[in-house]
Amino acid sequence: MTMSEPLSVIAPDGATNGYDPGLSEAELLHCYRTMLRVRAFDEICLKLQRSGRIGFSIPNLGIEGTQVGAASAFEKSDWLFPSYRDFGMALYHGITPLEMMHNMYGNAQDTAKGRQMPVHFSFDKPIRFVSISSPIGTHIPQAVGAAYASKLRGEDTVMLASFGDGGTSSLGFHSGLNFAGVWKAPVVFLCQNNGWAISCPVEEQTSSDGFAIKAEAYGMPGVVVDGNDVLAVRKTMLEAVERARSGGGPTLVECKTFRMGGHSTSDDPSRYVPAEQREEWEKKDPVLRFERFLEASGMWKAKDKEPMYSEALDEMSAAASEAEAVPKPGLESIFTDVYAELPPHLRRQGQELFELGKRKGDAAAGDGEFPL
Ligand SMILES: Cc1ncc(C[n+]2csc(CCOP(=O)(O)OP(=O)(O)O)c2C)c(N)n1
Ligand SMILES: [Mg+2]
Numbered sequence: 001m002t003m004s005e006p007l008s009v010i011a012p013d014g015a016t017n018g019y020d021p022g023l024s025e026a027e028l029l030h031c032y033r034t035m036l037r038v039r040a041f042d043e044i045c046l047k048l049q050r051s052g053r054i055g056f057s058i059p060n061l062g063i064e065g066t067q068v069g070a071a072s073a074f075e076k077s078d079w080l081f082p083s084y085r086d087f088g089m090a091l092y093h094g095i096t097p098l099e100m101m102h103n104m105y106g107n108a109q110d111t112a113k114g115r116q117m118p119v120h121f122s123f124d125k126p127i128r129f130v131s132i133s134s135p136i137g138t139h140i141p142q143a144v145g146a147a148y149a150s151k152l153r154g155e156d157t158v159m160l161a162s163f164g165d166g167g168t169s170s171l172g173f174h175s176g177l178n179f180a181g182v183w184k185a186p187v188v189f190l191c192q193n194n195g196w197a198i199s200c201p202v203e204e205q206t207s208s209d210g211f212a213i214k215a216e217a218y219g220m221p222g223v224v225v226d227g228n229d230v231l232a233v234r235k236t237m238l239e240a241v242e243r244a245r246s247g248g249g250p251t252l253v254e255c256k257t258f259r260m261g262g263h264s265t266s267d268d269p270s271r272y273v274p275a276e277q278r279e280e281w282e283k284k285d286p287v288l289r290f291e292r293f294l295e296a297s298g299m300w301k302a303k304d305k306e307p308m309y310s311e312a313l314d315e316m317s318a319a320a321s322e323a324e325a326v327p328k329p330g331l332e333s334i335f336t337d338v339y340a341e342l343p344p345h346l347r348r349q350g351q352e353l354f355e356l357g358k359r360k361g362d363a364a365a366g367d368g369e370f371p372l
Pocket of ligand 2: 164165192193195196197
């Protein structure tokens with residue numbers, strides 16, 4: 001097999017090549033449902049953004065197989081350093097749509113207290129889903145540092161660093177992989193090669209034969225997998241996670257997939273993605289692929305899809321309504337979480353802000369008092 005031939009498990013007719021994913025029927029259906037829930041979350045967020053209720057979102061259409069297959073390889077005690085396009089990893093591990101919607105609205109219950117952009121989730125349970133870093137690639141060395149700390153402490157926690165094809169051009173990618181190789185840190189690098197970094201095609205991103213091959217330079221295995229085959233992604237990631245957990249060091253996994261939507265709700269991919277490319281990948285839709293497997297295994301029927309998807313839409317819509325009703329963070333939250341005791345100059349600035357807020361009618365109940 002050459003580096004650029006991706007590993008796949010689910011054949012076009014839904015049969016597997018004998019691979020047993022080691023998941024019960026309920027677990028496999030959880031994978032499927034999670035993929036549908038990602039689509040439903042996207043659909044609701046697009047409507048919210050287009051109607052001016054939230055400022056921004058990131059579509060995940062086409063990447064759900066990679067997200068769910070990868071997430072399924074990690075334990076709740078592991079840490080995920082996700083990219084901004086990893087909604088399926090959060091949902092797979094039981095982070096609720098409501099918690100995610102609080103961030104989309106930047107309301108008072110958002111874990112980031114409205115200080116991050118929408119889509120920049122951070123959660124510490126049921127799994128550690130580390131705050132999204134907007135500057136591309138900066139979270140890669142963070143994941144490596146956390147992995148090295150886990151190793152030094154003698155723990156068996158494994159870290160995931162997830163990023164796109166564009167992320168491989170960042171300094172963080174090269175320094176992160178270098179340190180991880182030297183330290184044999186328990187980290188798995190997941191490169192989601194979805195063909196595009198906003199409007200930059202992969203051919204302009206690198207002149208190497210894909211991204212997995214770059215692992216060789218850093219002294220670790222590099223594996224290419226069909227990112228639209230959820231079971232192939234699971235298989236590859238499980239092997240990499242087990243290797244990291246047992247002291248074997250890092251792996252770079254390249255998932256070949258395709259972003260069927262825009263880069264974000266501010267983007268129009270029809271301006272740069274050739275129609276034939278999109279049509280070709282639509283046939284490889286990861287949800288349809290997994291449906292063929294589930295159907296061939298007698299776990300799912302075509303008539304199940306519509307009620308499952310509409311249940312997911314109801315769930316996301318209810319989460320959005322609930323999050324929308326939560327007030328924005330109080331003005332005083334601007335001054336919290338940095339100092340144990342607020343310095344006098346910030347206290348003074350805060351007071352001026354509250355007075356201005358009151359005069360302009362922007363201050364909400366509670367503003368104007370420091371709880372510090
Ligand atoms: C350091 C840095 N440079 C540029 C940007 C602007 N930017 C945001 S997303 C993006 C493309 C990233 O592409 P890729 O890693 O392939 O991720 P994908 O969008 O495909 O998920 C760029 C250039 C940024 N956020 N950070
Ligand atoms: Mg990309």
